[in-house]
Structures are given as C-alpha cells and as structure tokens.
Amino acid sequence: MTETRLRTRIHTLAYALCILAFSMLAYLNLLYGFYRFFYAALFLVALAAGGIGYTLWVHRQQLSASGHGLILGLMAVVVLVLNLSNPQLASFWIFPLILLALLLLPLHRGLLLAGLLILLQGIAMLTQAQGLLAIASLLSALLLGAMAAVFAYRYHHHARWVGELTTTDPVTGAFNERYFDETLRREISRSESTGHPLSLLHLAIDYYGELEALHGETSLHPLLEKVSDALRDTIRAGDSHYHLGRGEFLLLLPFTPEEGVRVIAERIRRVVAEGTWPIVESATACLGGVSWHPGDQAPEELVASASRALEEAQRRGHNRVYHLDPFTSRSQPQADGSPAQG
Numbered sequence: 001m002t003e004t005r006l007r008t009r010i011h012t013l014a015y016a017l018c019i020l021a022f023s024m025l026a027y028l029n030l031l032y033g034f035y036r037f038f039y040a041a042l043f044l045v046a047l048a049a050g051g052i053g054y055t056l057w058v059h060r061q062q063l064s065a066s067g068h069g070l071i072l073g074l075m076a077v078v079v080l081v082l083n084l085s086n087p088q089l090a091s092f093w094i095f096p097l098i099l100l101a102l103l104l105l106p107l108h109r110g111l112l113l114a115g116l117l118i119l120l121q122g123i124a125m126l127t128q129a130q131g132l133l134a135i136a137s138l139l140s141a142l143l144l145g146a147m148a149a150v151f152a153y154r155y156h157h158h159a160r161w162v163g164e165l166t167t168t169d170p171v172t173g174a175f176n177e178r179y180f181d182e183t184l185r186r187e188i189s190r191s192e193s194t195g196h197p198l199s200l201l202h203l204a205i206d207y208y209g210e211l212e213a214l215h216g217e218t219s220l221h222p223l224l225e226k227v228s229d230a231l232r233d234t235i236r237a238g239d240s241h242y243h244l245g246r247g248e249f250l251l252l253l254p255f256t257p258e259e260g261v262r263v264i265a266e267r268i269r270r271v272v273a274e275g276t277w278p279i280v281e282s283a284t285a286c287l288g289g290v291s292w293h294p295g296d297q298a299p300e301e302l303v304a305s306a307s308r309a310l311e312e313a314q315r316r317g318h319n320r321v322y323h324l325d326p327f328t329s330r331s332q333p334q335a336d337g338s339p340a341q342g
C-alpha cells in the first residue's frame with residue numbers, strides 16, 4: 001500500500017472514530033436533557049463527517065492539505081467554549097481532538113495543537129475553580145497526548161526513512177539510479193518549458209575493477225562514500241549526483257550549458273586527482289559530459305551519450321574529461337567514426 005493510501009485510510013478512520021465518539025456523546029446528552037451539549041456534539045459529528053469528505057477529496061496530498069487544520073481548529077473552539085461553561089461535562093471531549101491532531105496533521109503542527117488544547121483546557125478549568133478535576137483531566141490528556149505523540153513520531157520517522165531508502169543509495173548517500181530516471185524526466189521537461197540547457201556528467205573512478213579485485217567490493221565502500229561526499233561538496237545547489245555502482249556516478253546539472261559543464265567536469269577531475277582517499281590514498285577519475293538544449297531531439301539519448309563520452313575519455317587514458325555533443329556528432333560523423341574532440 002502506498003504512503004498516500006495509508007494516510008487516507010488513517011485519516012478516514014480517525015474521523016470515523018470521532019463521529020462515533022461524538023454521536024455517543026450527543027445521544028447521552030439528549031437522554032439527560034443537556035441540549036446545548038447535544039447540539040454541540042451534533043456539530044462536531046458534522047465537522048468530522050466533513051473531514052472524511054475532505055480527506056477523500058484531497059487524497060493525493062494528505063500531509064499538505066491545510067483543511068484538516070481548519071476543521072480541527074473549529075472543533076477545538078467548540079470544545080473549549082463548552083469547557084468554559086461546564087468543565088465537569090466537557091473535560092473529556094478534548095481526548096478525540098488530541099488524537100485527531102496527532103494523527104492528521106504533520107508532526108510538529110499536531111504536537112503544537114495538542115499542547116495548545118491541553119494548555120487552554122487547563123486554563124479554562126482553573127478559571128472555573130475546578131482544581132482537582134483540572135489536574136485529573138489534564139493528566140489524562142497529557143498521558144493520551146504523550147502516547148499518541150510517540151506513535152506519530154515513530155510513524156513520521158519510519159515514513160521518512162522508507163522514503164529515503166527508495167531514492168538514496170545506502171553505501172554512498174548519493175541518490176540511486178531509479179531516482180535518476182525520475183529526476184531526468186522532470187528536469188528535461190523543466191528545460192523544455194524554461195528554455196535553459198541541461199548537462200549530464202558520467203564519472204568513473206579509474207581502475208575501479210582492478211581495485212575491487214585487489215581489495216574486495218565491500219572494502220571499497222569508504223572510498224565510494226568519500227568520493228560521493230566530495231562530489232556533493234563540489235557541485236552547486238540544484239545539481240544532483242547518483243551512484244550507479246562499480247565506482248560510477250552520474251551528475252545532473254540543470255541550467256548548465258556546454259561551456260559550464262566543461263568547467264565543472266574539470267573541477268571535479270582535479271578534486272579527485274588531488275584528494276587523499278581511504279583505502280587507496282590517491283585516485284583519479286574519467287568524466288564524460290553531454291549537454292542538452294530545448295529543441296534538441298531524443299533527450300532520452302542523453303544518458304547513452306554521456307556513457308559514450310565517458311568511454312571516449314577512458315579510451316584516451318585515465319584522469320581525463322571528454323565532452324560530446326550527441327546531436328552534432330550524430331548528424332556529422334567524423335571520417336574515422338570517432339566523436340568530435342572534447
């Protein structure tokens with residue numbers, strides 16, 4: 001089940017439980033003739049029912065949907081007003097709201113609202129000189145709030161961790177190949193609409209196969225991690241890097257023309273060549289670069305072209321940068337079949 005679906009279900013269930021709780025309160029208050037409380041409970045049932053409708057309506061953006069905050073705010077006002085008039089009857093009406101706040105809202109906003117509710121209810125009860133009742137009810141609310149907060153905290157972090165796992169390579173902390181495909185498509189359509197060029201670099205650590213044979217695959221993880229850190233520190237905000245395995249990385253550089261990709265590729269080559277690295281002490285890398293401009297055809301060939309540029313750089317030796325214009329070289333092949341000079 002996707003995260004969005006799970007959240008939609010949890011939100012719907014939370015509102016449904018609220019409807020059940022406030023319907024029972026409405027029934028009891030009707031039975032004992034507390035008509036103001038009966039109507040207030042009915043109003044809360046209607047708000048919770050509206051919450052279910054809203055949940056289903058915004059099913060794709062549950063966490064960013066601001067309507068839940070509004071619905072909860074209205075409910076909180078009703079419950080606090082009831083507490084001001086008769087704290088004995090209304091003190092526990094706050095409990096479903098605390099649960100709703102922590103289940104429906106983003107963690108920090110849920111905690112804030114739940115804390116605010118408990119505080120305001122405490123003040124309302126103390127102004128009614130309900131000292132003992134206030135303490136008992138606040139302690140119960142705090143206990144419930146703490147339990148719900150622990151659940152919400154764990155859920156929030158688990159969801160973030162799972163989200164990171166689907167986009168990030170655990171060895172290097174760089175993004176993974178699957179996420180690259182997604183980002184490339186997004187960046188290409190952004191380039192098409194803004195008219196800005198987009199460049200791609202394919203980097204391979206020189207002699208990585210030999211290093212792997214010598215040290216073993218897992219022993220080289222610290223090297224990959226440090227190279228990934230160095231790439232992250234070298235590229236600018238908005239650029240991103242992806243680990244492909246076998247000591248290879250892709251770097252996606254939006255808003256970067258051909259002259260620019262040459263500059264950054266050369267800078268990265270120097271960073272690797274001049275750095276001190278775990279396991280191997282010194283290392284070098286080859287980089288192949290390509291640029292894509294809006295109006296160029298076949299953007300999906302960008303990745304294959306970057307790999308061809310890398311192969312050309314490697315063919316010329318190690319510690320090299322080579323830039324390929326995929327569209328020029330395809331339409332005007334050189335006499336010997338080799339691509340244009342980078």
Ligand SMILES: Nc1nc2c(ncn2[C@@H]2O[C@H](COP(=O)(O)OP(=O)(O)OP(=O)(O)O)[C@@H](O)[C@H]2O)c(=O)[nH]1
Nearest residue numbers: 234235236239253254255256257259260261263264
């Ligand atoms: N995408 C990307 N391009 C870079 C980066 N560094 C340099 N470039 C490209 O290379 C060009 C020249 O960069 P620099 O030599 O650093 O000169 P600069 O005037 O300081 O570059 P900016 O102020 O970053 O535009 C830039 O305009 C970019 O196109 C980088 O980290 N990422």
